[in-house]
Structure formats: structure tokens, C-alpha cells
Amino acid sequence: MAFEDHVSFVRFCPFEVTSYRVLIYISLEPRIVCGKISNECKRKECRFLLVRTHLWLSGRVQGVAFRYYATIKAKEFGVAGYIKNLGDGRVEVVIQGESESVKRMISWCSKGPPHAIVENVTLIYEDPDPRCVTFQVEG
Incomplete structure (x- = not known):
């Protein structure tokens, strides 16, 4: 079941914050926490x-x-x-999530796994896609 199927009320509020293009999701459904279904959230309003x-x-x-x-x-x-390999030898990665988690993933990608040598990282920010809820290997 998709994330938006569980949301009873969502307000999109685009704004710029230090070069991040972000959306604030405000959900009145108490089980929505950071885009994941959770029974641990006891608050009536969860924000991320x-x-x-x-x-x-x-x-x-x-x-x-x-x-x-x-x-x-x-x-x-x-x-x-x-994440996917490109024909020119580069790797393409799209990361979406809570701001701090995305920063941590970007930091990891800039170093890579043990045998990788990351020489250059090109990064752009895009509008979030609320349908993007899993991480997959493509190609």
C-alpha cells in the first residue's frame, strides 16, 4: 500500500532552506512517521x-x-x-528521505564502499516524489 493511501490529511508547503528544496508533510494520521508506517508514534501530528x-x-x-x-x-x-551504473563508468544515485538521513547517505556515497575511489560527486536537489518509498538497484 502506498504512503499516500495512509494519509488522511497532507499539506504541501514548498520553501527554500539553505539550498535544500524541501516539502513539509503534516499528517493528522498518528501512524505516519517520516513516511513510514509505524505504531510507535503516539502524537496526533507527525512532521518531517x-x-x-x-x-x-x-x-x-x-x-x-x-x-x-x-x-x-x-x-x-x-x-x-x-542506484544504477551508467554506461560511461559513473554511478547515478537518487536519495529521498528526511533531511539528516539524506545528508548521511550523501556523505557515505562520497566515500563509497571499501574498494571504491570516488573522485567526483555531482549533486542537484529535486522536488520530492511522495510515491518514492523504497530504495532499489536499477539497471
């Missing part, structure tokens, strides 16, 4: 910032299990999106 970034990584980033480790880290940090 949803941030989406698009990264292109170059260097020794293919053939080093980058996608495998990124999937593990995405689950650890609680972010959604995708």
Missing part, C-alpha cells in the same frame, strides 16, 4: 522534512559492489530512491 537529491559519482565506482553496499546503507539510514 522530505528532501530529494540526485547524484552522479565518478572514479572507481563500478565493479566494487557500490550498489550492493548502497542498498544496505539506504536501509540503515531509512532513505528511498535508486
